[in-house]
Amino acid sequence: TTSTTSTSTTSTTTTTTTTSTTTTTTTSTTTTTTTSTTTTTTTSTTTTTTTSTTTTTTTTSTTTTTTTTTVYDACAHLRWNQTGVVVAGTGSSGSGSTQFDKSACLVIDASNTLYVCDHHNDRVQKWLSSATSGTTKAG
Incomplete structure (x- = not known):
């Protein structure tokens, strides 16, 4: 009687880490044969990053x-x-330069000049301080 015991253990661990970053790749292959056949393969990858910052300040x-x-x-x-x-005036009604007929208003300016609205004579009379008669300014 023959007894044979055989134990075999095989362990294989393979770890592959590949990191690839391609920003721009251009591949061009040209093959020419005698029969004048041309095959062209072009692969192009372009990555463009544009950052623009605009600051506008307005002061009013x-x-x-x-x-x-x-x-x-x-x-x-x-x-x-x-x-x-x-x-101003003589106290009697009339149309002379020293008279009024129904005077309706008066104004005294900063230099003490008197202006009188002589209603029935349709005029404005100007009297300077200490004057003996007035002058017609309007009418």
């Missing part, structure tokens, strides 16, 4: 100028004389 400046003009307010500065002195 506004200047505002305010001018204030103060109008002379005779009513706030002048007072009526209690004794009543005639400064």
